Amino acid sequence: TQLLEQSPQFLSIQEGENLTVYCNSSSVFSSLQWYRQEPGEGPVLLVTVVTGGEVKKLKRLTFQFGDARKDSSLHITAAQPGDTGLYLCAGDSSNYGGSQGNLIFGKGTKLSVKP
Amino acid sequence: DTAVSQTPKYLVTQMGNDKSIKCEQNLGHxxxxxxxxxxxxxxxxxxSYNNKELIINETVPNRFSPKSxxxxxxxxxxxxxELGDSAVYFCxxxxxxxGSYEQYFGPGTRLTVT
Known part of the structure; x- marks a missing residue:
């Protein structure tokens, strides 16, 4: 069974601090996606990383895909209250024995940024 | 325009009842x-359904039946x-x-079974 382990599960920080969320697996993924979910809403796609070692930036958010395509990280610089939410990573294993479109989701990191 | 919509948003019902949740997407996916x-x-x-065909059917009780x-x-x-069906269901x-199966989610349906 393919699993994506996300850590930490909960994170409560002050505005202006930096943080990193990790997503790890023993399985290889064709691509990895990061989503953010706010209370009462569905997850919203932030970014997709495809190439091993790839780094993508979205304003204060930096996403990295591991060289072996088994892990990823999300780094937020100078966090703001608007960053509060549930961050989910999801791996696509369709080229490595997984079903087409069957994304494997991590259990999420609940981030709270206090003003 | 709403890309993926679901109805209802909230659903409260008793054990043993039958209920349906609807989903529509206007993204052309x-x-x-x-x-x-x-x-x-x-x-x-x-x-998951691809062009009306069932592609993924995870281990779900057969009380759940999707239709496209x-x-x-x-x-x-x-x-x-059943009580254990209480959850939020997302389309x-x-x-x-x-090639990367990026998902566009609906707002969710919160199902509460009492």
Whole structure:
């Protein structure tokens, strides 16, 4: 069974601090996606990383895909209250024995940024 | 314009009842999904349909039956509801041609079984 382990599960920080969320697996993924979910809403796609070692930036958010395509990280610089939410990573294993479109989701990191 | 819509937003019902949740997407995507998110926020895929054909059918009780009348709609019917079915159900869609199956989620349906 393919699993994506996300850590930490909960994170409560002050505005202006930096943080990193990790997503790890023993399985290889064709691509990895990061989503953010706010209370009462569905997850919203932030970014997709495809190439091993790839780094993508979205304003204060930096996403990295591991060289072996088994892990990823999300780094937020100078966090703001608007960053509060549930961050989910999801791996696509369709080229490595997984079903087409069957994304494997991590259990999420609940981030709270206090003003 | 809402990309992926679900109805109803909230559904409160008693054990043993049968209920349906509807989903529509106007993105022109060819694949639609149903996910269940439990109280611990774990998101798990239940079904996916590609052009009205069932592609993914995870280990879900057969009380759950998806139906796709066309590629823009995917409904979920649940028979004989149980307490453990209480969760938030999300519909999502994606376009196969992109190769990365990026999901566009609906707002969710919070099902409470009493």
């Amino acid at each position: 060819d694949t639609m999904y149903w996910y269940k998110q439990d109280s611990k926020k774990f998101l798990k895929i239940m079904f 009348p066309d590629k823009a709609h995917l409904n979920l019917h649940i028979n004989s509801l 999502a869609s994606s376009e196969t041609g992109t």
